[in-house]
Amino acid sequence: MSALSVPFSFNRLALIASNTFLEAVRQKLFNFLLLLAVGLVASAQFFRDFNFGSSELKFIADFGFGALIFFGSALTITATAQLFFSEIENRTALTLLAKPIWRAEFVFGKFLGVFSVIGVFCALTIGLMMALLWHREGQLMAANPEAFEAGRIMRYGDLFIVGVLQWLKFGVLSAIVLLIASFSNTNLYTVVTGFFALVICHLQYLARDSWSNVDSLVLRSVVRLLSFVFPNFQLFNLSDEIGQGAGLDPMLAGRVALYALGYITVIGGLAVYSFRNREI
Amino acid sequence: MNTSIPAISIKGLTKDFAVTLRGVKLRAVDDLSLQVEKGQVFGLLGPNGSGKSTTIKIILGLLGATVGEVKVFGVPSHQVESRRNVGYLPEAPYFYRYLSGYELVRFYARVCGVPKAQLKARVNDVVDWVGLSQAANRRVGTYSKGMLQRIGLAQALVHDPKLIVLDEPTAGVDPVGSAEMCELILKLKRQGKTVLITSHLLAQIEDVCDRVAILDHGKLMVEGSLLELVGQRDRQALIVDPLPAAEIEALREWLTSRGHVLNAIEQPRARLDQLFLSKISRTGHLGGNPGVGSNVVPSSSVPKSSASAPSSAPKA
Amino acid sequence: MPFVLNFLRSARTGLLVAAGLAAAGIALRPLEAPAWEEVRSRQPALRLESIKDALGQGVTVGLLGGFRAIVADFFWIRTNYVWEKYDLPATQTSIKLVTAIDPRPTYFWLNGSRMIAYDMPNWRIDKAGGYDKVPDTVEKRFDQEQSEVAIRYLNEGFGFHPEQPLIRLEIANIYLNRLKDTVSAARDYAIAAEHPDAPYYAARIYAELLRKMERNADAYAYLRTLYAKLPADNPQAMKSVVLERIRELEAELNVAPADRFRE
Numbered sequence: 093m094s095a096l097s098v099p100f101s102f103n104r105l106a107l108i109a110s111n112t113f114l115e116a117v118r119q120k121l122f123n124f125l126l127l128l129a130v131g132l133v134a135s136a137q138f139f140r141d142f143n144f145g146s147s148e149l150k151f152i153a154d155f156g157f158g159a160l161i162f163f164g165s166a167l168t169i170t171a172t173a174q175l176f177f178s179e180i181e182n183r184t185a186l187t188l189l190a191k192p193i194w195r196a197e198f199v200f201g202k203f204l205g206v207f208s209v210i211g212v213f214c215a216l217t218i219g220l221m222m223a224l225l226w227h228r229e230g231q232l233m234a235a236n237p238e239a240f241e242a243g244r245i246m247r248y249g250d251l252f253i254v255g256v257l258q259w260l261k262f263g264v265l266s267a268i269v270l271l272i273a274s275f276s277n278t279n280l281y282t283v284v285t286g287f288f289a290l291v292i293c294h295l296q297y298l299a300r301d302s303w304s305n306v307d308s309l310v311l312r313s314v315v316r317l318l319s320f321v322f323p324n325f326q327l328f329n330l331s332d333e334i335g336q337g338a339g340l341d342p343m344l345a346g347r348v349a350l351y352a353l354g355y356i357t358v359i360g361g362l363a364v365y366s367f368r369n370r371e372i
Numbered sequence: 373m374n375t376s377i378p379a380i381s382i383k384g385l386t387k388d389f390a391v392t393l394r395g396v397k398l399r400a401v402d403d404l405s406l407q408v409e410k411g412q413v414f415g416l417l418g419p420n421g422s423g424k425s426t427t428i429k430i431i432l433g434l435l436g437a438t439v440g441e442v443k444v445f446g447v448p449s450h451q452v453e454s455r456r457n458v459g460y461l462p463e464a465p466y467f468y469r470y471l472s473g474y475e476l477v478r479f480y481a482r483v484c485g486v487p488k489a490q491l492k493a494r495v496n497d498v499v500d501w502v503g504l505s506q507a508a509n510r511r512v513g514t515y516s517k518g519m520l521q522r523i524g525l526a527q528a529l530v531h532d533p534k535l536i537v538l539d540e541p542t543a544g545v546d547p548v549g550s551a552e553m554c555e556l557i558l559k560l561k562r563q564g565k566t567v568l569i570t571s572h573l574l575a576q577i578e579d580v581c582d583r584v585a586i587l588d589h590g591k592l593m594v595e596g597s598l599l600e601l602v603g604q605r606d607r608q609a610l611i612v613d614p615l616p617a618a619e620i621e622a623l624r625e626w627l628t629s630r631g632h633v634l635n636a637i638e639q640p641r642a643r644l645d646q647l648f649l650s651k652i653s654r655t656g657h658l659g660g661n662p663g664v665g666s667n668v669v670p671s672s673s674v675p676k677s678s679a680s681a682p683s684s685a686p687k688a
Numbered sequence: 689m690p691f692v693l694n695f696l697r698s699a700r701t702g703l704l705v706a707a708g709l710a711a712a713g714i715a716l717r718p719l720e721a722p723a724w725e726e727v728r729s730r731q732p733a734l735r736l737e738s739i740k741d742a743l744g745q746g747v748t749v750g751l752l753g754g755f756r757a758i759v760a761d762f763f764w765i766r767t768n769y770v771w772e773k774y775d776l777p778a779t780q781t782s783i784k785l786v787t788a789i790d791p792r793p794t795y796f797w798l799n800g801s802r803m804i805a806y807d808m809p810n811w812r813i814d815k816a817g818g819y820d821k822v823p824d825t826v827e828k829r830f831d832q833e834q835s836e837v838a839i840r841y842l843n844e845g846f847g848f849h850p851e852q853p854l855i856r857l858e859i860a861n862i863y864l865n866r867l868k869d870t871v872s873a874a875r876d877y878a879i880a881a882e883h884p885d886a887p888y889y890a891a892r893i894y895a896e897l898l899r900k901m902e903r904n905a906d907a908y909a910y911l912r913t914l915y916a917k918l919p920a921d922n923p924q925a926m927k928s929v930v931l932e933r934i935r936e937l938e939a940e941l942n943v944a945p946a947d948r949f950r951e
Contacts, residue, residue, distance in 0.1 A: 098452040107482050111468065118470050142768050147795040151761050158758035182466045187527065190432040190460035190537075191483050192452050241924055275701065294753035297724070320713030321706060327724055329731070329754040332792065347723040351716055358712035362705045369701055371389075372434040 098192045105201045108188075112175050112205020119174070122209060125167045129217045132159035136224055146232055146239040149225055149246055156221030157331040160214060160258055167213055168262040169286035172206045172269040177279040185372055196364040203263075203270055203360055210262045218255035222248055250340040254331045257345060260352035261328040265290060267359035268323075274367035292318075293325040300324060323355045377446040379535050379566040380408040380431060385440035387426050387590070400426040402590040404440070408583075410534070413557060413567040415581035417574065423590035424570040425463065428539055431568070432460055444535065459528030463540040463570075465520055469513030473504055473523045476512055477530050484531035494530060502526045502556065518549030525556060536560060538569045542576055554580050575643070578602070611640055731756075732791055732848055739788045742781075751789060760790035771803055774811045779803060780837070787845070797845035798858050805838035805862045835866045851879075853886035860893075870897055888918070888925045895933065908937040912949050 116122055136152040144151060179185040179202075189198060225246050233240045269286040276282045300319035306312040327348055330340060387401040401423040408414040416424050429435040430442050433449050447454040467476050477495045486494050499508045502522040507515070512523060521541060528536055538557070542550040550573070557580045560567055571577045577584060578598060585595040594601060615623070624634045734751060743751070751759055767782040783800035790796070809830040816822045839862055845855045860876035863869040874897035881891035891914050898907035911934050918925040934949050
């Protein structure tokens with residue numbers, strides 16, 4: 093009898109994902125972080141007091157993306173760890189994995205559930221930020237037409253694309269946290285290690301760009317290896333220019349998206365490999 | 373499937389858990405060999421830490437064997453295929469609290485691939501079968517322990533598996549719930565299902581099992597049918613109306629004259645759980661648990677095996 | 689030795705995962721490298737040694753981690769706060785800190801230099817006793833000193849925005865409005881006007897300054913050339929105003945009708 097007589101099923105994967113999504117949106121943490129992010133974006137009203145002129149739009153965009161990146165990272169790490177460990181600690185994983193399902197379906201189902209939750213978070217935060225920018229830009233255009241000779245400064249299509257790229261970055265982060273969770277014993281360890289991984293991925297470019305400056309051969313090799321082991325999260329840092337009204341190179345956006353998808357696939361696969369050996 | 377293939381076949385199973393990096397290991401199961409035939413209710417007994425749950429987890433593919441081979445209906449247990457015909461009720465089950473009982477069973481039915489056309493009917497049937505129809509729309513988070521066991525059994529049965537694995541199904545459940553669970557197990561047996569059950573509540577196991585195996589420190593101590601293991605083939609009990617002392621003496625003499633020995637004279641007793649069940653008004657007792665209605669197991673349905681076999685065997 | 693073997697056995701999954709990650713990093717490098725080159729080219733190097741003392745460790749890590757824009761925004765808001773308090777040293781330090789953190793927005797350079805060149809001389813005069821008490825020579829010295837600081841600051845901005853016309857115009861404005869140095873102002877307006885992204889008014893002001901310096905013939909020649917380059921459909925180009933100035937200059941220079949500019 094073939095091991096594949098129960099084939100990998102996208103239906104089961106989607107079921108686990110939708111169940112994970114349902115569990116996540118019922119968690120207070122999600123609502124709390126969403127509220128904070130929305131609050132921070134909405135607090136852009138505060139910039140009016142400074143009379144920044146058309147540059148006020150840059151401040152709104154910077155704060156919007158800042159809220160998205162900061163709270164999105166926190167949500168990604170905590171939600172991924174929590175939703176994974178709730179299955180292990182509450183022993184619902186016992187019941188689920190005793191069914192005819194593949195562990196890959198479980199891991200990728202969990203991932204897709206969390207990824208959907210983060211997608212909703214990103215959509216709401218970016219949506220609110222774009223609405224605010226559109227409204228405020230309209231007001232500023234009416235008040236100061238010379239500053240908007242060539243029409244609207246903000247490129248809303250590019251803002252949307254950068255939002256999608258941030259979502260993909262959170263996807264990579266979520267896959268990393270799932271990989272940690274696949275061998276970790278506690279939720280706390282996973283969350284703390286996840287935050288360390290986030291910082292390392294943000295600083296990876298330092299190792300990537302300067303390993304050759306290290307004198308010691310051993311240290312140089314270690315630094316170089318590190319630059320390959322961790323993904324480069326600075327690559328997703330495209331929002332600064334967008335906030336100043338600069339355009340986004342579609343080729344660059346495409347490359348960054350493919351980079352993220354590549355990492356999600358590989359790290360997700362490694363999480364499955366690690367989880368396959370885990371004793372429940 | 374070939375009828376000669378046992379439901380579960382365990383050969384030389386050993387399971388070690390690494391305790392330290394220095395290589396110190398804990399042996400949870402030690403060279404265990406067992407076979408559970410189709411249609412049997414098989415009891416896996418043993419004290420806490422004897423290796424029962426580890427064995428079950430290996431059967432379900434949740435743990436890997438260190439040495440040995442475990443097959444379910446002829447398929448190695450590490451393969452997903454081996455779980456196609458298995459339903460599992462874990463010990464003290466915990467389910468997604470935010471789902472209703474109906475949603476929960478439906479979720480597992482879909483996970484197990486119950487065809488869409490049959491989904492609704494199958495879920496309704498199984499929820500009804502375990503007696504939770506009236507509570508099916510309540511969130512699982514509000515269920516009592518007994519109801520959790522029932523919904524757990526429903527999810528284990530929803531894809532109509534041939535083998536049902538019940539890990540301590542009556543642990544922490546009151547005698548009424550336990551009796552009902554035993555009744556459900558006997559129903560499964562009547563339907564031709566194979567049931568593997570672990571428990572340390574031996575009296576309950578005794579009521580429902582065809583065969584039992586006793587584990588201790590991961591080793592198989594004894595295995596066989598209940599009659600083989602606890603039946604006293606060289607003894608018989610006669611249960612009669614109360615006899616005056618003179619007639620008892622006459623009976624003893626009569627038996628002696630024919631070469632028999634009267635070993636013991638005792639007052640037969642019902643078991644305490646029987647007394648408990650007979651004194652509890654089922655509808656009144658379960659009134660606080662909507663959904664555990666009268667259609668579940670009738671109040672007269674104290675497990676038949678218990679009713680017909682009071683523990684009145686004469687003592688040697 | 690058994691310990692090492694056991695450790696390696698237990699760590700097998702971890703080692704394989706690390707190897708998998710490294711392999712992924714190598715495999716994805718061709719995709720990442722060109723993208724990273726482009727992203728990095730847009731991010732000026734952080735001069736941490738000049739700012740880390742002012743920021744503290746947490747903010748420094750935040751900067752390294754890519755939160756430059758929002759950290760700079762926070763410090764710009766802080767700049768506005770100390771500016772409202774007329775705190776000259778704090779405002780000047782804060783302005784420079786903001787552009788050291790994120791030199792990309794020209795907004796910071798322009799508005800920072802305005803605070804230095806236009807507001808700070810007034811604060812210094814107030815501090816010295818007010819306009820009634822401070823002699824004109826001292827007022828002029830304050831103007832001179834603050835303007836020099838502002839121009840130096842704006843010239844630093846060229847390091848990140850080479851020949852940015854708005855920065856060049858800001859320098860020209862300071863020469864003209866603060867230092868009353870028409871020659872230097874005209875020079876910078878002319879340079880700014882040469883830039884393709886320069887606002888149209890840069891060239892008009894340059895021409896006006898030429899007239900002010902009594903170089904009407906140069907102004908006339910400049911405006912004739914300018915007029916030909918201006919678009920007719922952009923009201924900001926103010927083509928009719930330029931033509932009006934040309935006619936004024938033709939009258940002043942007594943240009944023969946035959947030689948007059950034809951549209």
